[in-house]
Amino acid sequence: xxxxxxxxxxxxxxxxxxxxxxxxxxxxxxxAAIEDDNLEAVICADEPSRDVPGVAVSVRINDEVKASxxxxxxxxxxxxxxxxxxxxxPEPAVVARYAISICExxxxxxxxxxxxxxxxxxxxxxxxxxxxxxxxxxxxDRVLAGGKRVIRYLTDMLDTLEAAEAKRAA
Numbered sequence: 001x002x003x004x005x006x007x008x009x010x011x012x013x014x015x016x017x018x019x020x021x022x023x024x025x026x027x028x029x030x031x032a033a034i035e036d037d038n039l040e041a042v043i044c045a046d047e048p049s050r051d052v053p054g055v056a057v058s059v060r061i062n063d064e065v066k067a068s069x070x071x072x073x074x075x076x077x078x079x080x081x082x083x084x085x086x087x088x089x090p091e092p093a094v095v096a097r098y099a100i101s102i103c104e105x106x107x108x109x110x111x112x113x114x115x116x117x118x119x120x121x122x123x124x125x126x127x128x129x130x131x132x133x134x135x136x137x138x139x140x141d142r143v144l145a146g147g148k149r150v151i152r153y154l155t156d157m158l159d160t161l162e163a164a165e166a167k168r169a170a
Contacts, residue, residue, distance in 0.1 A: 019117040019132060023102040025082050026110035027147060030096035034107045040065055040075055043098040043150050055094055057150055059157040066161060074131075075100065076158045081133035082114050082151045089145030098150055112136050113147040 028034050030046070040062050045055040065071040078100055099110075106112050118131045135144055 018119040022116040022118040024106040025114040032109040038103040085135045086148035092145035093142040094146040
């Protein structure tokens with residue numbers, strides 16, 4: 001897979017820039033049996049019926065992510081990076097399922113749209129984590145744009161979780 005150098009650059013082993021693989025945003029077919037124990041979120045885009053145009057979108061977020069404000073912030077950062085990296089297209093191709101996974105390697109059945117890399121550095125008395133994303137240049141722009149189109153549903157769900165937590169705390 002080739003990822004745009006502007007965001008991710010080459011593999012960290014090649015450039016020795018300290019960035020290591022954090023995870024992936026990938027698409028897969030609804031019939032594919034994805035084996036991934038590290039799913040943070042899954043976005044499902046299904047056609048509700050032949051009579052209703054468009055897609056019905058549902059979002060599932062890992063329970064640990066739901067319970068942790070810090071993990072929600074990381075997932076929101078990843079979703080924002082996806083939105084920034086993927087192109088707009090007037091006719092996006094939306095596939096059945098999308099997932100964000102924190103893993104070393106994506107499932108073989110997946111079509112990787114973005115790869116996330118991260119680096120931690122000590123800056124004085126604190127540790128700073130830098131996260132980058134790069135889009136897979138081997139994937140058609142229409143498919144990438146489909147991934148961009150549905151990622152907003154994940155950020156909407158994360159916003160809803162934050163608002164619910166703030167309401168409980170008040």
